[in-house]
Amino acid sequence: xxxxxxxxxxxxxxxxxxxxxxxxxxxxxxxxxxxxxxxxxxxxxxxxxxxxxxxxxxxxxxxxxxxxxxxxxxxxxxxxxxxxxxxxxxxxxxxxxxxxxxxxxxxxxxxxxxxxxxxxxxxxxxxxxxxxxxxxxxxxxxxxxxxxxxxxxxxxxxxxxxxxxxxxxxxxxxxxxxxxxxxxxxxxxxxxxxxxxxxxxx
Amino acid sequence: xxxxxxxxxxxxxxxxxxxxxxxxxxxxxxxxxxxxxxxxxxxxxxxxxxxxxxxxxxxxxxxxxxxxxxxxxxxxxxxxxxxxxxxxxxxxxxxxxxxxxxxxxxxxxxxxxxxxxxxxxxxxxxxxxxxxxxxxxxxxxxxxxxxxxxxxxxxxxxxxxxxxxxxxxxxxxxxxxxxxxxxxxxxxxxxxxxxxxxxxxxxxxxxxxxxxxxxxxxxxxxxxxxxxxxxxxxxxxxxxxxxxxxxxxxxxxxxxxxxxxxxxxxxxxxxxxxxxxxxxxxxxxxxxxxxxxxxxxxxxxxxxxxxxxxxxxxxxxxxxxxxxxxxxxxxxxxxxxxxxxxxxxxxxxxxxxxxxxxxxxxxxxxxxxxxxxxxxxxxxxxxxxxxxxxxxxxxxxxxxxxxxxxxxxxxxxxxxxxxxxxxxxxxxxxxxxxxxxxxxxxxxxxxxxxxxxxxxxxxxxxxxxxxxxxxxxxxxxxxxxxxx
Numbered sequence: 001x002x003x004x005x006x007x008x009x010x011x012x013x014x015x016x017x018x019x020x021x022x023x024x025x026x027x028x029x030x031x032x033x034x035x036x037x038x039x040x041x042x043x044x045x046x047x048x049x050x051x052x053x054x055x056x057x058x059x060x061x062x063x064x065x066x067x068x069x070x071x072x073x074x075x076x077x078x079x080x081x082x083x084x085x086x087x088x089x090x091x092x093x094x095x096x097x098x099x100x101x102x103x104x105x106x107x108x109x110x111x112x113x114x115x116x117x118x119x120x121x122x123x124x125x126x127x128x129x130x131x132x133x134x135x136x137x138x139x140x141x142x143x144x145x146x147x148x149x150x151x152x153x154x155x156x157x158x159x160x161x162x163x164x165x166x167x168x169x170x171x172x173x174x175x176x177x178x179x180x181x182x183x184x185x186x187x188x189x190x191x192x193x194x195x196x197x198x199x200x201x202x
Numbered sequence: 203x204x205x206x207x208x209x210x211x212x213x214x215x216x217x218x219x220x221x222x223x224x225x226x227x228x229x230x231x232x233x234x235x236x237x238x239x240x241x242x243x244x245x246x247x248x249x250x251x252x253x254x255x256x257x258x259x260x261x262x263x264x265x266x267x268x269x270x271x272x273x274x275x276x277x278x279x280x281x282x283x284x285x286x287x288x289x290x291x292x293x294x295x296x297x298x299x300x301x302x303x304x305x306x307x308x309x310x311x312x313x314x315x316x317x318x319x320x321x322x323x324x325x326x327x328x329x330x331x332x333x334x335x336x337x338x339x340x341x342x343x344x345x346x347x348x349x350x351x352x353x354x355x356x357x358x359x360x361x362x363x364x365x366x367x368x369x370x371x372x373x374x375x376x377x378x379x380x381x382x383x384x385x386x387x388x389x390x391x392x393x394x395x396x397x398x399x400x401x402x403x404x405x406x407x408x409x410x411x412x413x414x415x416x417x418x419x420x421x422x423x424x425x426x427x428x429x430x431x432x433x434x435x436x437x438x439x440x441x442x443x444x445x446x447x448x449x450x451x452x453x454x455x456x457x458x459x460x461x462x463x464x465x466x467x468x469x470x471x472x473x474x475x476x477x478x479x480x481x482x483x484x485x486x487x488x489x490x491x492x493x494x495x496x497x498x499x500x501x502x503x504x505x506x507x508x509x510x511x512x513x514x515x516x517x518x519x520x521x522x523x524x525x526x527x528x529x530x531x532x533x534x535x536x537x538x539x540x541x542x543x544x545x546x547x548x549x550x551x552x553x554x555x556x557x558x559x560x561x562x563x564x565x566x567x568x569x570x571x572x573x574x575x576x577x578x579x580x581x582x583x584x585x586x587x588x589x590x591x592x593x594x595x596x597x598x599x600x601x602x603x604x605x606x607x608x609x610x611x612x613x614x615x616x617x618x619x620x621x622x623x624x625x626x627x628x629x630x631x632x633x634x635x636x637x638x639x640x641x642x643x644x645x646x647x648x649x650x651x652x653x654x655x656x657x658x659x660x661x662x663x664x665x666x667x668x669x670x671x672x673x674x675x676x677x678x679x680x681x682x683x684x685x686x
Contacts, residue, residue: 122391122392123391123392123393123394123397142203143203143272143273144272144275144335145203145272146271146272146275146276146336147275147335147336147339150327150336150339150340150343151339153222153320153323153343154339154342154343154346156320157317157320157343157346157347157350158346160229160313160316160317160320160350161317161346161347161349161350163313164311164313164317164350164354164356165350165353165356166356
């Protein structure tokens with residue numbers, strides 16, 4: 001009973017805030033509503049028993065992505081009124097696409113038929129008496145350690161690519177050279193001049 | 203997973219480990235050994251050595267029984283090891299072709315060979331994939347490296363455009379592939395090929411599984427540049443630096459084809475009636491686009507792009523048979539195709555005049571008078587790629603058509619032969635320009651590596667004929683591991 005109530009509350013907030021993301025006039029408010037939508041989706045995940053996904057959603061999407069959005073919205077001088085000027089013209093077409101997409105999703109929900117063999121073949125069923133996070137950790141770092149390492153290599157390639165394609169070595173930039181600094185001798189930089197009284201160093 | 207099982211699994215991954223660790227070490231060597239002091243050259247040489255070493259490891263493993271590793275995520279069998287050996291050697295040849303070119307074009311950076319090695323690693327993982335996640339990770343590792351290589355000449359507008367175009371379309375195809383994979387996972391409950399095979403044999407007509415299959419095949423069709431997913435190919439071949447295009451045309455093609463063969467015959471083997479129509483459609487469209495598109499090209503790199511689309515079509519004819527013959531004939535086809543294409547690109551890389559690289563077909567005019575050996579090599583290579591009798595390329599085409607006839611697809615073979623004769627026309631045009639047109643200027647002497655590859659590949663089109671039987675038994679043995 002309590003669960004059902006929580007589900008309806010979270011879903012209602014998620015849907016309403018998602019709508020507000022689209023309709024809000026002020027882009028900063030739109031991003032804030034987006035964060036609210038993320039939070040309620042995280043609540044739905046908890047209800048489904050996927051605590052880890054809920055945590056990730058909050059940490060990654062709210063903590064990183066949405067904050068980045070906020071930065072972008074605040075830093076860039078974008079005239080959102082101008083961007084939205086074409087909204088009315090395309091509203092019919094956009095609405096039609098939205099209706100069709102929603103129709104497809106709903107139709108899929110009604111005709112969804114599981115393959116009979118799914119139960120028997122299930123690759124990684126959630127183990128009994130094990131928390132969500134522990135189960136995922138046991139899978140990712142043990143059974144799927146190969147995938148974990150491969151994903152690391154993919155990220156390494158992305159890093160190499162970013163450097164190769166954008167880094168330019170400029171000439172004439174003064175860089176710190178530790179070796180030169182440390183091995184500098186006194187005689188290279190200090191000169192003792194015997195100054196005659198009254199003459200100065202000219 | 204205990205230490206013992208982990209070590210046992212890793213020992214079967216020796217070629218991949220050699221490449222992965224080697225690439226990381228070379229990255230460090232490149233960073234600390236400045237290019238001014240010959241660092242990029244050293245990394246280049248060591249990368250070639252690394253690739254040859256990995257090929258050696260693959261050949262060594264092929265003597266053993268192989269097996270599944272990492273709980274069935276990665277499989278080591280004769281099919282995968284044969285493909286790996288070919289991929290590593292093709293990548294090494296691609297580096298040999300790139301060596302001098304990069305230096306003269308001021309592109310000599312140590313990242314180039316490292317990226318080629320990492321791309322080869324991705325391909326090796328693809329051909330051994332036994333799980334949808336392995337498949338995707340291998341494919342992404344390979345594709346990401348290739349996107350960067352395509353745009354490697356970052357100061358050239360055309361190269362940047364080629365890289366960007368390749369990246370955007372490649373990302374789209376990865377999206378299709380992932381969407382298909384998620385459908386397959388949803389309807390079969392597993393991403394392992396063995397599990398999917400069970401689901402496919404029990405629920406072959408399940409709509410969800412079928413949708414997933416079609417999306418996965420479409421995603422892979424992008425990677426092998428089969429029509430109607432081919433539009434990136436000519437632009438990328440033309441825009442990317444020539445040695446990069448040479449690399450694109452060889453190893454990745456074989457890897458993606460081997461992967462497609464495994465995906466179709468292992469997890470979806472029971473759904474052959476469903477995917478056969480898709481593959482036949484892809485084959486006919488690719489042959490048509492490849493044959494007619496190439497006829498109007500004036501740029502030889504674009505010509506090679508269209509030629510590769512057409513050749514993917516012929517290989518798909520063999521695969522559409524859905525039999526063991528289909529699988530090994532495709533391996534044979536691509537082995538011979540790689541030799542031909544590597545040689546052809548070596549000839550293109552020899553097309554350097556005093557003012558720089560040239561790449562129009564007309565620039566080859568009168569090559570027979572100015573450089574007779576190069577002219578002979580190019581002629582043999584063009585005829586071999588075109589599948590003319592009495593050169594090795596003929597056997598590749600012969601056996602893919604044989605596989606299709608064996609499976610009762612005679613009409614498809616007739617169409618393929620018709621397109622094949624159309625495609626001969628543009629290979630003949632190149633040969634005509636070489637032998638019968640008046641010379642317009644002389645090419646500068648080619649670097650030793652490039653000259654060696656062009657001559658060796660040209661000779662191979664004839665010299666491989668006596669050992670054809672041996673090669674065929676090799677691929678039959680390799681292809682026997684899967685399919686049937």
